[in-house]
Amino acid sequence: MDLKHWKLERDAQDLAWLWFDRAGSATNTFSTEALRELGQVAEHLAALPPKGLAILSAKENGFAAGADIDEFTTIASAEQAMAFTNLGNEVFDRIAALPFPTLAMIHGFCMGGGTELALACRYRLMDDGPKTRMALPEVLIGIVPGWGGCKRMVPLIGAANALDLMLTGRSVDGRRAKKLGLVDAVTQKRHFANAVRMLLANPPAPYKPPFMAAVTDWPVVRSLVASMSRKKVAEKARQDHYPAPYAIIDLWKDFGGDVRNIPQSHPASMASLFAHPTTRNLIRLFKLQDRMKAMGRGSPPKVGQVEQSGGETVRHLHVIGAGAMGGDIAAWASLKGITVTLQDLAPDRIAPAVQRAHALYKKRLKQPHLVQAAMDRLIPDVAGAGVAKADLVIEAIVENAEIKRKLFAGLEPRMKEGAILATNTSSIPLQELSGVLERPERLVGLHFFNPVAQMMLVEIVEGPQTSPEVMQAGQAFARQIDKLPLPCKSAPGFLVNRVLSPYLMEAMLMLDEGIPAEAIDAAAKDFGMPMGPIELADMVGLDICWAVGHELQKPGTPIPKKLRENIEAKRLGKKTGQGFYTWSKGKAQKSNGSGSVDLKPLADRLVLPALNEAVACVREKIVADADLCDAGVIFGTGFAPHRGGPISAIHERGKESWLKAMAELRVKHGDRFVPDTGWNAIPE
Numbered sequence: 001m002d003l004k005h006w007k008l009e010r011d012a013q014d015l016a017w018l019w020f021d022r023a024g025s026a027t028n029t030f031s032t033e034a035l036r037e038l039g040q041v042a043e044h045l046a047a048l049p050p051k052g053l054a055i056l057s058a059k060e061n062g063f064a065a066g067a068d069i070d071e072f073t074t075i076a077s078a079e080q081a082m083a084f085t086n087l088g089n090e091v092f093d094r095i096a097a098l099p100f101p102t103l104a105m106i107h108g109f110c111m112g113g114g115t116e117l118a119l120a121c122r123y124r125l126m127d128d129g130p131k132t133r134m135a136l137p138e139v140l141i142g143i144v145p146g147w148g149g150c151k152r153m154v155p156l157i158g159a160a161n162a163l164d165l166m167l168t169g170r171s172v173d174g175r176r177a178k179k180l181g182l183v184d185a186v187t188q189k190r191h192f193a194n195a196v197r198m199l200l201a202n203p204p205a206p207y208k209p210p211f212m213a214a215v216t217d218w219p220v221v222r223s224l225v226a227s228m229s230r231k232k233v234a235e236k237a238r239q240d241h242y243p244a245p246y247a248i249i250d251l252w253k254d255f256g257g258d259v260r261n262i263p264q265s266h267p268a269s270m271a272s273l274f275a276h277p278t279t280r281n282l283i284r285l286f287k288l289q290d291r292m293k294a295m296g297r298g299s300p301p302k303v304g305q306v307e308q309s310g311g312e313t314v315r316h317l318h319v320i321g322a323g324a325m326g327g328d329i330a331a332w333a334s335l336k337g338i339t340v341t342l343q344d345l346a347p348d349r350i351a352p353a354v355q356r357a358h359a360l361y362k363k364r365l366k367q368p369h370l371v372q373a374a375m376d377r378l379i380p381d382v383a384g385a386g387v388a389k390a391d392l393v394i395e396a397i398v399e400n401a402e403i404k405r406k407l408f409a410g411l412e413p414r415m416k417e418g419a420i421l422a423t424n425t426s427s428i429p430l431q432e433l434s435g436v437l438e439r440p441e442r443l444v445g446l447h448f449f450n451p452v453a454q455m456m457l458v459e460i461v462e463g464p465q466t467s468p469e470v471m472q473a474g475q476a477f478a479r480q481i482d483k484l485p486l487p488c489k490s491a492p493g494f495l496v497n498r499v500l501s502p503y504l505m506e507a508m509l510m511l512d513e514g515i516p517a518e519a520i521d522a523a524a525k526d527f528g529m530p531m532g533p534i535e536l537a538d539m540v541g542l543d544i545c546w547a548v549g550h551e552l553q554k555p556g557t558p559i560p561k562k563l564r565e566n567i568e569a570k571r572l573g574k575k576t577g578q579g580f581y582t583w584s585k586g587k588a589q590k591s592n593g594s595g596s597v598d599l600k601p602l603a604d605r606l607v608l609p610a611l612n613e614a615v616a617c618v619r620e621k622i623v624a625d626a627d628l629c630d631a632g633v634i635f636g637t638g639f640a641p642h643r644g645g646p647i648s649a650i651h652e653r654g655k656e657s658w659l660k661a662m663a664e665l666r667v668k669h670g671d672r673f674v675p676d677t678g679w680n681a682i683p684e
């Protein structure tokens, strides 16, 4: 057999070892060619059966990441989509039908098709390290687990558990996978070979789920579980915006989990999902995410410690300011394995950050020794002793240029040679801060978003003097801590706040006109925002909205009256229990429904200021191109992912239609609705 992507060996005990090693790629993904070869291997082994088969990956980073997304995105017709789907099913069915024990050895990431191959094996063995994760994340790109994932996972762990994983796309580690029954054993990767030999020498009966899990797939219970799942999904995503989760429920309930049973005309079929604009937009977003990840790789930065440590990025981070942002940035970096010293004016200002960090580690790391190790890496440091040792110093003190400059002037002489200085400022241009520095080229903006643990994006802000190496190091640091870097020019509001701010301000002006908050929020959600702007403003804090809005306000734009009143009365939103809404138990108290208001024109009015600003940002090259503008706004604000971001939303509905709506709004509300000149560059 001539294999490009797989390597097959038989050992002295007549066990077959099949290594997945996708040629020309650092990651295992399933292309048509890789699938066909796997089919050949299955045929060969069926004809000459070994005692058992172990399937493992030759790649450092994981077992397999799923279908080859590049091949996937070139699929042009429903027929091609079905052919690719059928091929995966046929090959995995052949593996499942092998007449001897089969076992998948899983380390690193095991996603989508990787999980589906593992499920086609009789047994699964999983590494217990923190980097090993298993998931069926197809829903996140608008499709269903179509290579037998649904068909095989449900009988293994029960419908309720399987739906939970398939509908959220959530990944599980080895311990959780074992608890669910997804894998038969969990051990460190170095013990894999022994564990395999033991399992295959004495194969136990395949795993069966406990009664309470199995019962959720019984025909009589199925309708109930399906309708409960639909209800839960509907709370999060509308079917016309996100058809895939609904398709997964139908696939399981009505078609035995096998996509080949779904008629092409059914909304859950692969053909229908492929034709849906959401799928196209989500796949594009997935690829953009990859593009942003790649920006963190680049060539190793040539600065100080970075060079000495052989291309490694930051080992020691020093954070100044242990408030909402600094405290959480420090906690996150320590969670990701970096030694962090955290400085503030007094110990009692650092203590709440350490407490929050502990809660984060307990939630994310679970195991006490890992929690302890992360706590040990996070070192309170009022005296600022860490400055001299740090590869990177991040400033997150009060938003005041004078105070920041004073801090920088004292800081720079104490920093080690080659270390990088970063500011988390959300509005001060870097050039206003770098004047006090001997080496302004080593100042970069690292603009995180609140809450740090949940927001993926970090804007890497380039001042006029920031050196390319320092920009690259900033991007690499963002990747080191598993965030998505977005290089931005240092202009007011960078990208995300600049686009978000006029949207929030418009919402508040609508409130001043007497439009109910509930209607404004409902209109935004109708468009596809995860949360309405009034609720979001309350969450962010009205003082922060005020400061950012003030900084970015265009001349002639009115100041929202109710916002000012709330600020004066110290009603700052969620954090004070009262803002535009009253907050109780962490939730905004809303009156039911949005009345008889027509939401569509409200949505246009809300969204257009954001679209207009996004167009301006692309024209001004705040980010490199329109794709990165879309990705930044989605990952920084949650802007309607199914619409593919602001620029994509313009293309989807058509420039002419948006400009017509804008002209009408200008007549009613004035010149803040004048289209930016950047619209001229957008094709009809």
Ligand code: NAI
Pocket: 320, 321, 322, 323, 324, 325, 326, 343, 344, 345, 349, 395, 396, 397, 398, 399, 400, 403, 407, 424, 425, 426, 427, 447, 448, 449, 450, 544
């Ligand atoms: P905060 O008010 O919660 O925390 C600031 C902390 O800095 C306080 O604990 C204060 O004691 C400390 N501090 C002040 N001067 C200091 C000094 N000279 N030395 C050491 N510590 C000092 O502020 P927050 O919200 O964390 O913001 C910090 C920075 O992050 C600001 O530049 C802000 O614009 C930016 N930012 C804030 C976001 C937010 O949503 N809050 C989002 C993104 C950026």
